[in-house]
Amino acid sequence: MALKRGELWIIPDEKQILNEEFHKEVYKGASHTDDVIRFAKEYDLPVQILTNDYHDGPCKIAQLGHLVVKTEEDMSLFILYLPDVLTERYGF
Numbered sequence: 001m002a003l004k005r006g007e008l009w010i011i012p013d014e015k016q017i018l019n020e021e022f023h024k025e026v027y028k029g030a031s032h033t034d035d036v037i038r039f040a041k042e043y044d045l046p047v048q049i050l051t052n053d054y055h056d057g058p059c060k061i062a063q064l065g066h067l068v069v070k071t072e073e074d075m076s077l078f079i080l081y082l083p084d085v086l087t088e089r090y091g092f
Helices: 031-040 056-063
Strands: 005-012 022-027 065-072 079-080
Touching: 005 031, 031 056, 031 079, 056 065, 056 079
Parallel strands: none
Antiparallel strands: 005 022, 005 065, 065 079
8 A cells, every 4th residue: 555645735726726635645646736737737737847846837737717725744734835815715
């Protein structure tokens, strides 16, 4: 069984995507960026994200108005990529 590396949540801007949060568990040997790319492709977002865009990828998603949260369990990190406008959907 693979060990969990962390998690990824993307809470879409409700003015663009009506679906609930996008949540994935990330396991050792995998990358959060792979799931960020999946989200962008799933919703046909106008952004190009490369597999090595571990920081820029989530930034690009946040610039489109979506809240991105990454966790890294080994380092006890909780990383937020905030969009310019926060709505009630984000719980703030």
